[in-house]
Amino acid sequence: MPTYHVEMLEGRTVEQKKKLAEAITRVSVEILGGAPDAVDIIISDIKRENWATGGKLWSEPRT
Template sequence: MRREIAMPTFHVELFEGRTVDQKRAFVKAVTAAAVETLGCTPESVDIIITDTKRENWATGGTLWSDPRPE
C-alpha cells in the first residue's frame, strides 16, 4: 500500500461571523490549492476552522473588540 507523501492539516483562525457557505467555499479553494501545489489527494487534506471572538484576539496590545486608533 502506498502512503501519501503529503497529508497536510491546515489550522485557520478567523473572527467569528463567516457563513457556512463562505467556509464551504474557503475549504474547497484551500483543498484545491493543496492538491495542485503539494500533489496530495483531496481526501488527505484536513482543514480545521476556529471561530474566534474579537474580544479573544489582540494585536499590538489592543483587543480587536476595542476601538481601533485612526
C-alpha cells in the same frame, strides 16, 4: 497530506468557510499532489474579545 489550522475572527458565514476549505484543498492538491480526501482543514472562530493586535482587543473600538 497536510492538516491546516485556520484561526480567524468570528463572523464568516458557513458558505464563506466552505469556499475557503474548497480553495485550500484545491491548491494543496495542485501543488503537493495526493487526493482531496487527504487534506484536513480545521477552522476556529475566535471571539473578538479573545484576539488582540498591537495590544488592543478587537472588541474595542478601532480608531
